[in-house]
Amino acid sequence: MILVVGGAGYIGSHVVKELVEKEQVIVLDNLSTGHRNLVDDRAVFVQGDLGNKADLKSIFETYPIQAVMHFAANSLVGESVKNPMKYYQNNVAATLTLLETIVDYGVKHFIFSSTAATYGIPNVELITEDCPTNPINPYGRSKLMVEQMLADFAVAYGLNYVVLRYFNAAGAHESGEIGEDHNPETHLIPLILQHLLGQREKIAVFGTDYDTPDGTCIRDYIHVTDLAKAHILALEALLTGKKKTAVYNLGNGLGYSVKEVIETCEKVTGRKAVIEYTDRRPGDPARLVASSQKIEEELGWKAEYSLEQIIESAWRWHRQHS
Numbered sequence: 138m139i140l141v142v143g144g145a146g147y148i149g150s151h152v153v154k155e156l157v158e159k160e161q162v163i164v165l166d167n168l169s170t171g172h173r174n175l176v177d178d179r180a181v182f183v184q185g186d187l188g189n190k191a192d193l194k195s196i197f198e199t200y201p202i203q204a205v206m207h208f209a210a211n212s213l214v215g216e217s218v219k220n221p222m223k224y225y226q227n228n229v230a231a232t233l234t235l236l237e238t239i240v241d242y243g244v245k246h247f248i249f250s251s252t253a254a255t256y257g258i259p260n261v262e263l264i265t266e267d268c269p270t271n272p273i274n275p276y277g278r279s280k281l282m283v284e285q286m287l288a289d290f291a292v293a294y295g296l297n298y299v300v301l302r303y304f305n306a307a308g309a310h311e312s313g314e315i316g317e318d319h320n321p322e323t324h325l326i327p328l329i330l331q332h333l334l335g336q337r338e339k340i341a342v343f344g345t346d347y348d349t350p351d352g353t354c355i356r357d358y359i360h361v362t363d364l365a366k367a368h369i370l371a372l373e374a375l376l377t378g379k380k381k382t383a384v385y386n387l388g389n390g391l392g393y394s395v396k397e398v399i400e401t402c403e404k405v406t407g408r409k410a411v412i413e414y415t416d417r418r419p420g421d422p423a424r425l426v427a428s429s430q431k432i433e434e435e436l437g438w439k440a441e442y443s444l445e446q447i448i449e450s451a452w453r454w455h456r457q458h459s
Contacts (some may be wrong), residue, residue, distance in 0.1 A: 138162070138163060138201050138202055139158070139162050139198045139202070139205075139206065140200070140206070140211045141153050141180070141206045141208065142165045142166070142187050142189075143166055143209030143210070144164030144176055144180065144182075144206075145164060145176050145206065145419060146165055146170060146175075146215075147317050148208055148250065148361055149171070149208035149209075150172075150175035152206060152368045152369075153176060153177050154310055154314075154363040154365065155366060156372075157177050162179070163179040163181040163200055164176050164182045164183065165185055165193075166183075166342050167209075170211075170320075170436050171320060180237065183195075183355070184294050186233065187207075189230030190238065193234070194238065200241065202244050203244070203246065203376065204246035204247065204372060205239060205244060205246070205247050205248070206250075206372070207250060208216070208236065210228045210280070211223060212252070214254065214277075216276075216317045217274050217279070218275060224279045225275065229282050229283060234319060240296070241278060245297050246296075246298070246372070246375040247287065247298040247299075248368060248372060248375070249284070249301065251311060252276070252280050253303065253304045253386075254273075254276055254280060254389075255270045255277050255302060256272070256302075256425075257270070257273045257277065258422040263427065264386065264388075264425065264427050265301075265431070288328060288382070297380070297381050299383045301385055302384065302385065303359070303387040303421045304358070304386070304387065304389075305359065306361050306453060307358045307359070307360065307361065307448075307455065308447040309444065309454035310450070311362065313457055315454075316455070316458065318451075318458070325398055326448060329398065330402060330406070330451055332410060332411070334456070339413045340411070341412075342411045342414050343418045346417075348423050350394070353395035353396045355393065355424040355426065356425055356426070357388040357391070357393075357426045358386060358389060359388055359440050360440065362442070363441055367438045369386070370419045374436055374438075380436075385435075386428060387427065387432065387438075388433065388438070388440070389429075390430075391426065399412065401440070404445070405445060406452055417448060
């Protein structure tokens, strides 16, 4: 049985949707940012907290857990700067409690949802796993701390793990049953689509003078189902012994500018956006694009969805759930 911590959240629920086709799944989520209705009915759901030893003990003594997937983290960069205590408490301290429990019950396989924020602002065209990790905010630092804990647990306790560093997850499940539902919403594609649905007056573009072809920031967008499939492959690699430890980037290797994303949203929806051009935000790099060559070579994974397909799936979800 596979324990998915944070399985009621955006990415976690999409992984559960794929995972229940192959494995028995139990979801642990405190629903602070997740949604109970996003969890597939075929999974066992437990409302509880990864930092609560009693909640964890109940699960590990009741179910034969083979592996753990960890998605339960606070992930707003701005909030992490204003309230770092929250991020170190939940993202680091609570994760340590989870790892202690895993060791206590002899579970050997762990998959960790990490982030491109661990790299900070690398000055390269394509970010590889070999790039230095130099996070510039508490969110990125909290994720990197867990990565470092995992490396130490592997040496000391024989824990096998895969770290997956995401770039910009987007889109919705092809069934239309689950999608992106954050409050507050901070991600570009849902913000644009909410505007085009009449839920926001305009869309803000922060900076038009970057050293990019159209002057706006370039980011790497990846469909959430592509992410989910990478987790399934990582789990299989651990369970079969193909991998003991690994760190992988998950991205499309291309990158799209803010203007390109807005134009594609307009094309998909047939609606015109009202755009407010404003000053750059501090700390926003001109380009963040991942190389996923390593996971493609080692596990056979590759992003399949184009930007247009990502937006089409997200548009279906937002129209149905607006």
